[in-house]
Amino acid sequence: MRIAFAGTPEFAVPALLSLMSSPYQLVGVLTQPDRPSGRGRVLTPSPVKAALDSSIPMAQPASLRSPDEQAQLAAWSPDILVVVAYGLILPRAVLEIPRLGCVNVHASLLPRWRGAAPIERALLAGDETTGVTIMQMDVGLDTGPILLQREVAIGALETGPGLRARLAKEGAALLLEALQGLAAGSLHPVPQPAEGVTYARKLEKHEAPIDWRRPALEIERQVRALQPWPVAETALSDARTGMTERLLIYAARVAPADSAVPALQPGTIIATDGRREGYIRVQCGGGALDLLTLQRPGGQRQPAAVFTRGARALEPRMVLSGVN
Numbered sequence: 001m002r003i004a005f006a007g008t009p010e011f012a013v014p015a016l017l018s019l020m021s022s023p024y025q026l027v028g029v030l031t032q033p034d035r036p037s038g039r040g041r042v043l044t045p046s047p048v049k050a051a052l053d054s055s056i057p058m059a060q061p062a063s064l065r066s067p068d069e070q071a072q073l074a075a076w077s078p079d080i081l082v083v084v085a086y087g088l089i090l091p092r093a094v095l096e097i098p099r100l101g102c103v104n105v106h107a108s109l110l111p112r113w114r115g116a117a118p119i120e121r122a123l124l125a126g127d128e129t130t131g132v133t134i135m136q137m138d139v140g141l142d143t144g145p146i147l148l149q150r151e152v153a154i155g156a157l158e159t160g161p162g163l164r165a166r167l168a169k170e171g172a173a174l175l176l177e178a179l180q181g182l183a184a185g186s187l188h189p190v191p192q193p194a195e196g197v198t199y200a201r202k203l204e205k206h207e208a209p210i211d212w213r214r215p216a217l218e219i220e221r222q223v224r225a226l227q228p229w230p231v232a233e234t235a236l237s238d239a240r241t242g243m244t245e246r247l248l249i250y251a252a253r254v255a256p257a258d259s260a261v262p263a264l265q266p267g268t269i270i271a272t273d274g275r276r277e278g279y280i281r282v283q284c285g286g287g288a289l290d291l292l293t294l295q296r297p298g299g300q301r302q303p304a305a306v307f308t309r310g311a312r313a314l315e316p317r318m319v320l321s322g323v324n
Contacts, residue, residue, distance in 0.1 A: 145189030
């Protein structure tokens with residue numbers, strides 16, 4: 001069976017590597033054009049391009065809307081196009097090029113969390129489980145019929161990157177099962193149920209600032225979900241210097257219930273612990289949150305204990321706020 005592949009980010013790499021080592025013929029790969037990256041804005045290939053064997057044909061069209069941009073895929077004459085986080089919309093004309101259609105690896109249990117950010121939305125919502133879905137693509141947004149699904153439990157301390165890596169691995173394995181079933185004619189698509197549809201809209205920068213009026217549990221989910229981007233953040237207005245300092249929060253945990261001080265303004269630092277495994281405890285709208293790993297702009301991620309020492313130390317009664 002002749003397989004073409006379309007994918008761009010790190011999430012797509014395990015599926016690509018599985019296909020490269022499978023008995024199927026990988027006839028070509030589509031990935032997005034190289035993009036400027038880092039402080040130097042150096043033109044950088046996508047993770048899929050970097051992982052690709054140089055003997056496999058590759059194309060990097062800016063879109064797939066015109067017949068000229070679709071011609072390379074058609075020239076490969078694929079039986080199936082496998083799509084994993086490609087990042088470009090596939091017009092109907094593209095969906096009709098492969099003889100057996102297009103198959104997508106999606107990081108949720110559809111129809112829950114259709115859309116661009118299913119992993120982050122599952123974490124933000126406090127879902128206990130998620131999974132991967134192999135579906136046949138249609139012109140809708142993740143609305144195609146389901147071929148296979150696999151449920152995955154979400155760990156209590158799971159972060160966006162950790163869950164993404166696990167789902168990428170599960171998706172790669174499930175993809176090969178689906179291709180085997182399609183090749184044998186034993187796997188048949190099932191329409192998605194009409195009930196339980198939710199949409200995972202794209203993450204936005206404005207979701208990063210922490211609103212300390214929210215419950216500690218919700219803020220803790222925000223910290224875990226918004227990695228590697230946009231990263232949960234807060235600000236400290238330091239009365240000693242008259243300056244406002246932005247802080248990125250990379251790890252936090254809900255503090256013991258009896259440690260909260262409801263009379264304090266949300267965002268007020270209740271206590272600090274400067275030991276190696278220490279914390280900075282902050283009052284929330286409900287409960288308290290222990291900040292464990294922080295970063296100042298331009299600096300390195302550091303444990304909370306580092307932020308409790310020196311001239312720029314965070315101290316009890318200081319107040320944190322959202323970032324404008």
